[in-house]
Amino acid sequence: MILLQVQSTTQPILLFGTMGMLALAIGLIVFIIFHQRRVIRYQSQLQEMEEEQQKILLNASIRWQEEERQRIAADLHDDAGPLLATARLYLNENLVHQDINTQLQSIYNAKQIIDDTIQLIRNISHSLMPPTLKNFGLESAVNDLFQKISGSGVVNASSRFHDYRQRLRPEQELLIFRVIQELVNNILKHSGSSFIHVTQNYNEDKFFIRLHHDGRGITQADFERLNKSALGLGLKNIQSRAKVLQAKIEFERDPSETYFKVTLEVPIEDYEMSN
Amino acid sequence: MWGITAVVGAYLVFFLITAPHDAFDSIPTGITSLTLLIYSIFYLFERMNDPSSLYLFSSPVFWIVVAIIIYSAGTFFPFIYAKNNMEEADFKKIYDLIHDTLYIVKNVIFSFAIMIKTKPERKYAGKTISKKR
Known part of the structure; x- marks a missing residue:
């Protein structure tokens, strides 16, 4: 060899x-x-x-x-x-x-x-199709909804829109409003909270809606689990609407564990802050 | 990468002009093998990180690169030692055995690569990849 x-x-x-x-x-x-x-x-x-x-x-x-x-x-x-x-x-x-x-x-x-x-x-x-939303925009529609909720005297609902100087496209406003409506509906049905507060901001081409409440809430893991199960029809509607908006939705509990927060992050590129 | 090509190219041209033509050119051949190895490995890692090329082994280019890697890696040491040892009969036997075997392997893989038909690309999980074989 x-x-x-x-x-x-x-x-x-x-x-x-x-x-x-x-x-x-x-x-x-x-x-x-x-x-x-x-x-x-x-x-x-x-x-x-x-x-x-x-x-x-x-x-x-x-x-x-x-x-x-x-x-x-x-x-x-x-x-x-x-x-x-x-x-x-x-x-x-x-x-x-x-x-x-x-x-x-x-x-x-x-x-x-x-x-x-x-x-x-x-x-x-x-x-x-809420007429307030159609005629006056998202801020008025949310305020209108929250006035009705606060009127019951059980829950204190309030909202503050910081950067809403220009209206979004009607279909975007309707979808965002439906997401808020569904979230508020879930809070009223399941959380037993005493307050609901919604804030709006616009930063780096993103339209943010943040909803806080002090009742029983869900975290992102719960949201994903419920989304994959047969339960939680409302959450699936939120998810499908967020998908149409190409938005991100995040459910979290604040570090002090006193309230829950839901953040809806909608990418909007042609939004003009100056108007 | 272009820098390596330029340096190796310049060296090979210089060697071609200045080197004597009566012996095996071990250094340029070794450098060529190393350069081919570096480029081939770089190509494979680039393709690995490219999400559009999932079915890498269904591409003829992949098999050509594999053939080049096997041939260049296997013949690197024989080429390096060939200049000073080609006269020895034992070395020549081992050299021929390694070189000829790898040459056949390379050509077989080249033939296989030529016979592979490139599959039409399709959308898959939001990315474009070749159709599964």
Whole structure:
């Protein structure tokens, strides 16, 4: 064998050097291949998780839409339907055969019922798109909402908008308002807090909404866990709206553990502070 | 990287002009092998960090670089020692064994690289990667 014939000092160096270099080279290539395989596996898992999350959000969105439709259908069927049917009863064909006072009374009653129906339909419409938000913007809509909450005397709700000199796009305002509404709704239902305070800031192309309350709250870990479970439809709606806004939402507890904070960070590039 | 290319290129040109032509040119060959190794390793690490190239081993360039690494790493020591030891029969045998084997391995990997068809790229987890083989 050639290896046995090696006698000079150069040849062992040559053989071992070559083997060492080859081992290093092959080791490097194997490392790269294994690393790539691990990255591919990680990417596949990431994609599966993203698809799963998308599915959960889509289901939540569909469920929310269905619930909203059912609520509107119930409002129209249970409230508007009977009211209009009653108005129709007052204005039936026999009305012409009755005396003038009864006719006037019937017409008056029918008018009252129709007014009530108009008010009811207006309320349904307002719940779909708050007029204050449409006409006066996010700050007024939040103030309006908080005045109603504070009016109950149970929770002290207040808001302060520091850098809201220019209105956002209507769809952005509606989404932000819905997120605030859902957060406030959750606080009222589950936290038992005595105050809710919302602040708004604008910094480095980002529109910040911060909501504080002193009740029982959730942290980011809870939010992510609930988002992945079948529970927490409202939280999934918040998540899907934040996704549409390309916003980040963060749930945290302050270090003193006296209150919980939710931060909504919406990237808005064309916002002008000077206006 | 361009600096290494310029220095090595200048040295090789200088060596080509000044060196005698009756012996094996160990130093320029060794330097060439080292330069190729450095470039190849640099290329592989660059590709590893590039999120768009997930299926690296489905690319012909990857296999060409692998062939260059194996050949350059394996022949580095034989080339370095060749100038002073080529006259020895034992050395010549080992040199031929290493060089010829690696030459065949290199050409086989080159053939494999030539036969690989580049897959069309597709979107995957928000990034562009080659289709899984």
